[in-house]
Amino acid sequence: MTLLVRGPLSELLDFVRRDRLSGAGAILLATLVLLCLFGPWLPLGDPEEIGIGPRLSVPASGWLLGTDELGRSVLPRIVDGLRSTFLLAGTAVVLTGLFGTLIGLVAAYAGGFVDMTIMRLVDILFAFPPLLLGILIAAALGPGGTSAILAIALITLPLFVRVVRAVALSVAARSYVIAAEVSGAGFLRVILVHLLPNVLGAVIIQLTYALSIGMLVESELSFLGLGVQPPDASLGSLLRLGSVYLTIAPWLVFPAGLLLATAILSVNLLGDGLRDMIDPLRGRPLR
Amino acid sequence: MRVVRFVLFRLSVALLTLFGVSIIVFAAIRFVPGGFEDVVLGPFGTPETREAVRAKYGLDRPHLEQYVLWLGATTKGDFGTSLTTGQPVAAEIIRRAPATIQLALMSTLLAIVVGVPLGVASGVTSTNRVARAAGRLVGALGASVPTFVLGTVFVFVFSVWSLGVTVGGYVPFFEDPLANIRAMTLPVVTLSVFGMALIQRTTRDSVLNVTSETHITAAVARGERPPDIIRGHVLRNASIPIVTVTTVFLAYLLGGAVIVEQMYSVPGIAVYVVQSVENRDYLVVQAGVLLAATFFVSINILADAIYALIDPRIGGQRRDS
Numbered sequence: 001m002t003l004l005v006r007g008p009l010s011e012l013l014d015f016v017r018r019d020r021l022s023g024a025g026a027i028l029l030a031t032l033v034l035l036c037l038f039g040p041w042l043p044l045g046d047p048e049e050i051g052i053g054p055r056l057s058v059p060a061s062g063w064l065l066g067t068d069e070l071g072r073s074v075l076p077r078i079v080d081g082l083r084s085t086f087l088l089a090g091t092a093v094v095l096t097g098l099f100g101t102l103i104g105l106v107a108a109y110a111g112g113f114v115d116m117t118i119m120r121l122v123d124i125l126f127a128f129p130p131l132l133l134g135i136l137i138a139a140a141l142g143p144g145g146t147s148a149i150l151a152i153a154l155i156t157l158p159l160f161v162r163v164v165r166a167v168a169l170s171v172a173a174r175s176y177v178i179a180a181e182v183s184g185a186g187f188l189r190v191i192l193v194h195l196l197p198n199v200l201g202a203v204i205i206q207l208t209y210a211l212s213i214g215m216l217v218e219s220e221l222s223f224l225g226l227g228v229q230p231p232d233a234s235l236g237s238l239l240r241l242g243s244v245y246l247t248i249a250p251w252l253v254f255p256a257g258l259l260l261a262t263a264i265l266s267v268n269l270l271g272d273g274l275r276d277m278i279d280p281l282r283g284r285p286l287r
Numbered sequence: 288m289r290v291v292r293f294v295l296f297r298l299s300v301a302l303l304t305l306f307g308v309s310i311i312v313f314a315a316i317r318f319v320p321g322g323f324e325d326v327v328l329g330p331f332g333t334p335e336t337r338e339a340v341r342a343k344y345g346l347d348r349p350h351l352e353q354y355v356l357w358l359g360a361t362t363k364g365d366f367g368t369s370l371t372t373g374q375p376v377a378a379e380i381i382r383r384a385p386a387t388i389q390l391a392l393m394s395t396l397l398a399i400v401v402g403v404p405l406g407v408a409s410g411v412t413s414t415n416r417v418a419r420a421a422g423r424l425v426g427a428l429g430a431s432v433p434t435f436v437l438g439t440v441f442v443f444v445f446s447v448w449s450l451g452v453t454v455g456g457y458v459p460f461f462e463d464p465l466a467n468i469r470a471m472t473l474p475v476v477t478l479s480v481f482g483m484a485l486i487q488r489t490t491r492d493s494v495l496n497v498t499s500e501t502h503i504t505a506a507v508a509r510g511e512r513p514p515d516i517i518r519g520h521v522l523r524n525a526s527i528p529i530v531t532v533t534t535v536f537l538a539y540l541l542g543g544a545v546i547v548e549q550m551y552s553v554p555g556i557a558v559y560v561v562q563s564v565e566n567r568d569y570l571v572v573q574a575g576v577l578l579a580a581t582f583f584v585s586i587n588i589l590a591d592a593i594y595a596l597i598d599p600r601i602g603g604q605r606r607d608s
Contacts, residue, residue, distance in 0.1 A: 123307075127580045136576045254443075264433070265428060265431035265432075
């Protein structure tokens with residue numbers, strides 16, 4: 001008898017087959033990320049070159065999605081913009097993931113005064129409406145990519161900590177954790193060896209949702225002129241600049257908007273699918 | 288009595304939260320690039336004038352004393368004077384409040400009125416594969432299109448074909464109700480789509496969870512009519528997550544209003560706060576963020592009271608998930 005060892009690839013294929021919608025989201029997201037990674041080597045044109053075609057020209061060969069007010073090709077510019085959006089939101093979400101998981105685990109396992117203090121601080125962060133926290137940070141630190149990253153991290157942190165803590169609390173009460181404590185496992189060992197692997201599922205689900213919120217917030221801040229500053233551009237700031245010419249050159253706006261919505265949709269679909277897979281008892285219809 | 292005690296407990300936590308918020312908001316404005324005196328003087332400050340400004344605004348005093356003075360004035364409704372117009376910030380905000388309040392109320396109402404039935408529909412039909420996928424796709428789509436992208440599409444479409452609504456052209460409701468509704472339709476729809484999706488998704492999930500419970504099977508076995516089951520058994524049990532997600536939407540709405548007010552030239556508080564970031568009118572930003580946080584915290588207390596009213600099991604213990 002052969003022992004069947006399933007590699008990550010067959011797991012992935014299985015996921016795509018079982019849940020078509022989320023599979024489509026995963027494939028779409030992978031495609032967009034690859035497009036951003038390899039964009040500079042694809043024959044899309046130079047995003048910065050001025051006067052590659054006439055100003056505000058309709059789509060044509062050489063500038064497949066038209067040109068902007070300086071005669072720059074729109075197609076490579078929106079690919080660049082998507083890369084900025086992914087990078088800023090992704091960096092922020094990695095920060096949230098690291099700190100949120102750590103803080104949530106410590107709060108859950110330390111309990112008592114430490115837990116209470118952490119959760120009250122989280123409440124304070126949670127009291128700020130998302131975009132307004134971003135606006136406050138942009139006002140205090142000046143608009144720019146760093147402010148946007150900090151804003152997204154602080155906006156997504158409270159929910160992250162709450163979810164990790166809630167899951168960790170239920171895990172910490174299980175008998176194998178108590179057994180580990182009895183056999184002398186210290187604070188760090190319990191947290192890292194016994195709790196962390198069991199909250200990872202919840203962490204991954206929250207990461208995808210945080211990424212989608214992060215992309216929304218980043219593009220909204222940039223649309224308001226409080227995110228990335230010229231000469232850098234993200235999809236939000238491209239839409240901000242393009243909407244000036246909305247009626248005469250709609251190609252400056254709609255491809256960027258469509259790309260942004262598609263990217264966020266792919267992240268959301270993936271998140272839904274992961275949630276259904278990791279937490280299969282939720283949201284199942286009666287058969 | 289149980290509900291009252293529960294709300295009182297939440298109220299004290301909320302006050303503590305707002306205290307923390309006020310410290311952050313106060314401190315954030317101290318971080319302003321160049322310092323506050325640069326904002327007042329512009330690029331022409333000399334060391335002497337800078338010192339004079341610092342003395343005038345009390346910036347030379349210890350931070351703690353500044354904070355106590357500021358908090359004292361703020362709780363009395365004195366948010367200082369706008370540096371751009373020279374008017375009290377509170378008066379400027381009150382003048383812009385009606386538009387934002389109308390926008391928020393109408394968007395929330397529309398989001399609930401559309402989102403809940405849509406969620407129930409996609410919940411009860413999800414035994415069908417196609418309907419299940421459609422329900423998921425609609426929810427994910429609505430939550431994925433950024434407000435400003437949707438708004439841009441609307442502005443484009445409705446500037447070409449008017450179809451009875453106007454892009455911009457805000458008039459106060461009590462001046463000309465009809466023109467007001469015509470101008471507010473697009474902002475309200477744009478803002479509420481995200482809420483519709485959020486509420487649809489949550490309603491769908493909780494309907495799915497409730498319908499797999501045994502008391503629903505029992506109701507079906509008793510021969511109750513499906514509409515009665517949905518109203519009497521499913522919706523009541525599913526309503527707590529719906530209340531939660533509505534408060535989440537309200538928090539989002541306070542930010543989304545910024546974008547919508549700017550796009551459709553609605554003279555509200557939200558867009559005023561953003562313009563004040565550009566004008567470096569930091570007292571307005573401070574007041575706006577503080578007010579928004581106070582509003583959101585109050586809404587959460589209200590939601591807690593509603594939970595306790597809907598579900599007799601809630602009260603006393605903390606809500607954690």
